[in-house]
Amino acid sequence: MDEYINGVRVVRHRGSQRHTDVTLTFAVGSRDETLRTIGVAHALEHLVMYTVRDLPIEMNAEVDLLTTTFVASGSAARVGEFLNRLSRALAAPPADRLALEAGVLTAEEGNVAHPVVAFLLNVRYGARGPGLAWLEGAGYDGLTPEHVSSFAKKWFVPANAVLQVTGPLPDGLEFELPSGPAPARVLPPTRSFDGPVVVGHGIPAAGVLLTLPPDDDIRLSTLAIITLRQRIEEKCRFVGGHSYEIGLDLVAGENGSSDWVVYAEAREGSEDAVSRAVVAALTDLAENGPTPSELAHQIARAEENLVSDDPEVRRAFSTAMSRIVGEPELAPVDAARLAAVQSSDIAAVLKTALPGAIGYGDEHALEVWHEAGFTLASACPVIAELPAGRTFKPPLTARTFVKEARSMLWVRTDDALVLRDSDGIHQIRWDEIAGVMRSEDGPTIVLGLNGCAIPLDRDLFRGATDVLTELSERVPQDLWYDEPKLDV
Incomplete structure (x- = not known):
């Protein structure tokens, strides 16, 4: 018969050892973030592990594409304290440390997947789901306490967790995790090709x-x-x-x-x-x-x-x-x-x-x-021909001195933004914008859920000001973010 503690599924491994090993796995990883919140799972993991750092036992945590995992090994009493404190931290993350932790996370330079894996998943899924592993988003310094708290509340509920135990089961496990239903996950659409x-x-x-x-x-x-x-x-x-x-x-x-x-x-x-x-x-x-x-x-x-x-x-x-x-x-x-x-x-x-x-x-x-x-194939989707709409060319000076600008053409339609460049014709529908990155010195980058990115640069794009104004009116403010400032 299945065993649960406060809604968390418990799987016991056989063994007669005196110490306790636990692995607490949540079915949530980087694929469950958004372009705007890339890195939030890793940031949450750091914040909650901070709250148990003083325990004198072996412990670790990891975030990958699909899961977030916490492990600990020690006496049953200490491991039980680890699990209880960890659960309380997930229910109320110490988000006041987020700005400080952002520097540590950036220095860690961790990846949820190998670059080849991340790149191919981005080609397959675009800027959503598993495809986010290739992208940087707003960076850790662009995350807010609300991003962390909302993510924890949605995904770190008892119904989304499995605890594996080897050795004695700790007494007094409370698992005071965020309350709520099991989260629903919708698989994003994928890009397919006719032939390899x-x-x-x-x-x-x-x-x-x-x-x-x-x-x-x-x-x-x-x-x-x-x-x-x-x-x-x-x-x-x-x-x-x-x-x-x-x-x-x-x-x-x-x-x-x-x-x-x-x-x-x-x-x-x-x-x-x-x-x-x-x-x-x-x-x-x-x-x-x-x-x-x-x-x-x-x-x-x-x-x-x-x-x-x-x-x-x-x-x-x-x-x-x-x-x-x-x-x-x-x-x-x-x-x-x-x-x-x-x-x-x-x-x-x-x-x-x-x-x-x-x-x-x-x-x-x-x-x-x-x-x-x-x-x-192009790393992001391309369409066969330019749609009808208002067209914009780079100014003459840009076409004269910037080789890439000579083939570039922007089109604004009622439904989409379109860019023709040396790779082909890229289109991002207004209702499929994943995010807009502002830059102090460079172009504003519009990123589509399909994986395309269209730069809007006033120096390379006559009429960019008009389109940027339209973007600010069409795109919700919570999808806008500044270029990450932290760097290794």
Whole structure:
């Protein structure tokens, strides 16, 4: 029977140890922020951890794309005090420390996802949900106490939490978290392509985003993506000596599907070789599947996980997390079917996903992607032709001395702002503006939910004053923010 304490689901791990280890996981991460409040989850984590810093036990906390996690280890009494004080701080965050903590957060320079993961998710989702991991927003110095308090009140409720305990359960757990219903999460729309595409940037790495179907009772999608990662690691690290970090990440999609990103960093001068290895691994596995030795290794690893973990506890935690995020519950792993997986099964998963793949390569190492049938795509959406509307050109002096200005043209329509530049024609609808960044010395930047950004610069845009006036009238003030002033 499920166990709860003041509405928090409790999952107990077996063990006879005398000390207590706890992991308190909330189903909220950076994907649940907005452009205006990027970093609020991390700021809240810092603020509440400040309130327990004097406890003489091991403790830590982390925010990633999907979750916020607090961990502690010590005597049951001290760990219980940790959880109770932490809960009270989440209900009433010490937001008076926000300005001071902003400097610490900026110095920490933490990322919720690897840059390749963040960039590809931004291409897929734009300036919302998981795509926010790529953007800076207003910076930590742009957050307000109200942002922190509202975020805590919405997401850090008992119904959105799972507590894992190993060792004695602390007495007197109160969990005085913010009261409220389980938060509803709406998956943002995604950008898709007709055929595999590749996007380029200046990150020295290569990677690919693949949308895979829900895992089944042999976890075939996970098995396929781990096999791909293993092949890339073998070629990039152990054979080529080009990479140290080869990783993967995922975010849940619709109906149990997942967007997986596999990436490999590249040392200087090896960007082309790493792209070539990633493309070759993906296309060969999609066509032929893993070799017998690769397949045997991955199945053996999966089987080891089954015997090394407590299946009942693992399933209880998985079920609890699935419930609070609204995802389908996974069926138990069928060991007999897992052992019978064929190379063709893994090939079929990757081959089906390949037409919708979004590849990433260093901007100077994209030819190998083209050779494999990947079409170059813009990092943000472009439209086919300029719409009718009031047009604005840069002044003659700008067109004379600024090369980029010669191809630029702004169009203001009743429905949208439009910019034509060297990358194509970008459009942001008035009702899909994610935020507007003011700058003291540079342009005002209009950012769209679709991922596009349109600069409005009085020096490069005749009529910019008129459009800025219209922006101030159309866009709610809580979407405006100043360019971050804090820097490392």
